[in-house]
Amino acid sequence: MPASTTRAPLDPARLLVGPALTPMAFVRAMTEAYEARGLDPDGALKTAHIAPADVRNAGARITAAQMEAVSDAAMRELDDEGLGCFSRALPWGSYGMLARASLSAPTLGLALRRWCRHHSLLTDDVLLSLEATGDSARIALRPHRRPAPPTEFCVVSVLRNIHGLASWYVDSRIPLQGAQFPYAPPPHVDAYRVLFDGPCAFGAEHAAIAFDASYLALPMRRDETSMNQMLQRALPLTVRAYRRDRLLVQRVRQVLAAQPLDAHNAEDLAALLNVSARTLHRQLRDEGASLQALKDEVRRQRATELLLRTRRPIKQVAQDIGFRNEKSFIRAFRGWTGRSPGEWRSEQAA
Template sequence: MANPNPMASLLAVPAAAPREARAATPVAFVDAIAAAYAQQGKSPAHALAQAQIAPALLSRADSRITATQMEAVSDAAMRELNDEALGWFARPLPWGSYGLLARASLSAPTLGVALKRWCRHHALLADDITLAVTTAGPVASIAITEHRTAGPIAPGGALREFCLVSMLRNIHGLACWFIDSRLPLLGAQFPFAAPAHAEAYRVLFDGPTDFGTGPAAIRFDARYLALPLRRDEAAMNQMLQRALPLTVRAYRRDRLLVPRVRQVLMNQPLDAHNANDLAARLSLSARTLHRQLKEEGASLQTLKDEVRKQLAMTLLQRTQRPIKQVAQATGFQNEKSFMRAFKAWTGLTPAECRQHDANTAQGHETSSNTQQKSFTR
């Protein structure tokens, strides 16, 4: 039977390498599934057996299971309980609910529209929480507002962590899949104290994770919201057969490569002399680097020139470094090549540029002094 459920195994921590069956997922997430069974007065024995998880593991806080086991126990539990939310909400979400949400967002023109649509439609399924997409300058956030003051997902509830982490993992994984790209996180935050298995959050959410601060949220570069969706109905049908590849975020491709290239060139100019060096730092091949930059309407040489010019101008205007040191700091092999490039960028030599800036600053100071004298007469 097809699995139309992108919520399955959201907390499966992927192994370090694709072929490893390393146990890295905290057993606390299985404990939460067992609590969902207890709410319905049922036993999780069958689901545990399906995933080959020994019941004795649930009593050991330091136990770990594999990503495959987490997927299996999640899948079995959602089917047996007929609740894709696994006891989080006041009413169960029947099997296929989250698949319908994903389908309803597929026709959106951009990721931002798709995510806002998904959040709006989720409120039709459950009013226990509200999800919202917001932007503040260059940063976008997806945050969860909690509405339950009692019950399993209220503060102190047995399923609160499981619910909040699962919801953010789900929408983040779906966002990556929609645009067929990594969506690197700038950070995540949660309103509960750091759990004993907090080290797992380093894999669950890239970027720093803060605990004890609310609301539960993830943050990322707002420019991703403008990217178009790159999936169709056929791709949706295929993805919904099995959700684990969606949720472990195995994306290496990043459709916003230009900012990453600029950052490396600015922070590590001496280690990015050529395309091979730069591509290696971005975990890409040189060929892929050039192709993706072309798709984004940029070229490596243009970006290098822009960053080097910006850095050179800053060093010339704000420091008294010799021209030779400025050339080295901006990644040039020698002073002559730097002077030639700088003249092509600005029409001035580095020395002429520095002198021009000094004259301009002196002119502003003279004008300011003249004005001050006129006010005191």
């Protein structure tokens, strides 16, 4: 339901809380959408306490709350949730419709595929697709039936939108493995470290964000009631990071397998995962796991593979899987299998 007028200016004490990290270039893109339609953006800027003169300041930044406020006001005044990114407006409620259409999917993977497919019903300027290869999944954005390539604001907005919604669907922060963009690094390239929590590459053939494919199998955790509540203030999904990660167990397994020598204790492992040791233990407990059990699981699997497929000495196997000495490994292996590593290897070869 579009609003014909801009909301009253919000309390600047709330709007200006937090670091000003969002590039003013994104606000300038919104004002250009106003200008293209012969409208005045000053009301939306006033709502967010952004001085019109600052919009042309290439180095200016605003807070996340200001970005939320000006985006909400502009969407309502323009009746365009695309904020001028596409050749035709996306009327108020368009992205809510996409979110609802995917809500009944049993898993995140199916929900994202539906969202990408249905997005083309709103606009055919770009094509969105979910691509999974091995352990990695990508949401790719490619230009389609429009001569001009998508703008930076369009690319960032769409990818941030779907990333935020995906995290909300499964009630989990989905860390990105990386992101790529089909344009040169902008003057505000440092802001991309905040916008996308993974390595960013520029000058790519098309835009995309990548993440662990294991998230695609997570069940949807939201219902119609929570959807209605979220849609009242959906924009924070795209301007604020989601914190909880429901795949911490999987990430711990991956780190323990890939970097066994760097993860001897909880502090070292937590540092590799960019969390505190306390948070690591608490989230694992919430997921019904313990660090010691995961270490035993990963080490046992790796040890049996090395003992079975190689002729490495027991001492080297112990070192390869992260044990500080051979005696500790033998003691642990007996606890796992009831046999010493040498006995187990001999039995398997017989």
